[in-house]
Amino acid sequence: MSTLKTEEEIEIMAEAGKRLASVLEASAKSVRAGMKTKEIDELSNRLIREAGCEPAFLNYRPHGAKKAYPATACVSVNEVIVHGVPSDYVIKSGDIVKIDLGLKHEGFYVDAAVTVGVGAIDAKKKELIETTKKALELGIEEARPGRTLGDIGFAIEHCVKAKGFSVVDLLTGHGVGRDLHEDPYVYNSGRRGEGEELKEGMVIAIEPMVAAGKGRIKQLDDDSFATADGSASAHFEQTLAITKNGPKVLTRI
Numbered sequence: 301m302s303t304l305k306t307e308e309e310i311e312i313m314a315e316a317g318k319r320l321a322s323v324l325e326a327s328a329k330s331v332r333a334g335m336k337t338k339e340i341d342e343l344s345n346r347l348i349r350e351a352g353c354e355p356a357f358l359n360y361r362p363h364g365a366k367k368a369y370p371a372t373a374c375v376s377v378n379e380v381i382v383h384g385v386p387s388d389y390v391i392k393s394g395d396i397v398k399i400d401l402g403l404k405h406e407g408f409y410v411d412a413a414v415t416v417g418v419g420a421i422d423a424k425k426k427e428l429i430e431t432t433k434k435a436l437e438l439g440i441e442e443a444r445p446g447r448t449l450g451d452i453g454f455a456i457e458h459c460v461k462a463k464g465f466s467v468v469d470l471l472t473g474h475g476v477g478r479d480l481h482e483d484p485y486v487y488n489s490g491r492r493g494e495g496e497e498l499k500e501g502m503v504i505a506i507e508p509m510v511a512a513g514k515g516r517i518k519q520l521d522d523d524s525f526a527t528a529d530g531s532a533s534a535h536f537e538q539t540l541a542i543t544k545n546g547p548k549v550l551t552r553i
């Protein structure tokens with residue numbers, strides 16, 4: 301069951317989202333060839349704390365996970381889709397880097413992600429990034445009272461498939477609020493009119509994760525997820541509230 305948020309709660313989450321957006325923007329702008337992925341993590345940790353908030357992912361243990369997450373940011377490069385653990389990996393020109401960040405502010409969580417192309421990226425990676433970004437916007441457009449989770453998933457998958465790319469298997473968006481991951485699962489595929497009906501007061505994170513190749517995924521030693529065929533992947537995410545006037549994006553940069 302999805303928890304509905306009051307207008308006051310959504311106001312708190314909007315403030316949280318504003319702070320997260322500025323941290324994510326600064327972290328994304330810092331990305332350049334020659335830096336280590338752990339430097340992005342250090343910067344985002346410092347900026348979240350300077351904003352008076354707590355990192356949401358640090359020490360977070362998802363249901364069923366073997367160990368708690370050891371960092372502030374998830375930094376996933378090229379074929380790694382999500383949950384990449386920041387490390388000594390040195391970013392190079394041509395890489396695509398996904399930064400996923402969450403924070404807690406006055407008891408509420410918000411969650412957002414972007415994909416950044418570094419230096420000269422090839423045309424396919426560029427199209428993959430643009431398509432994933434567009435799929436997110438089309439999904440957000442569906443987030444209105446009376447529509448369904450299936451409408452969101454359909455809009456995302458339709459956009460992705462039209463370019464010959466694939467929504468990755470198993471990984472989904474989610475409700476967000478007093479917990480980082482709440483009901484419902486927000487699938488990146490679906491059928492129009494199917495699934496849970498969207499209601500005013502729902503707050504969800506929509507996050508298309510898209511592979512240039514096939515959608516099959518594998519889990520790596522650091523618990524991150526990568527495409528099984530080694531193809532590049534992209535990821536964008538926004539936290540938004542469903543209001544009577546339509547979607548209100550809380551984490552817009």
Ligand code: MG
Pocket residue numbers: 411412473474505507537
């Ligand atoms: Mg998320």
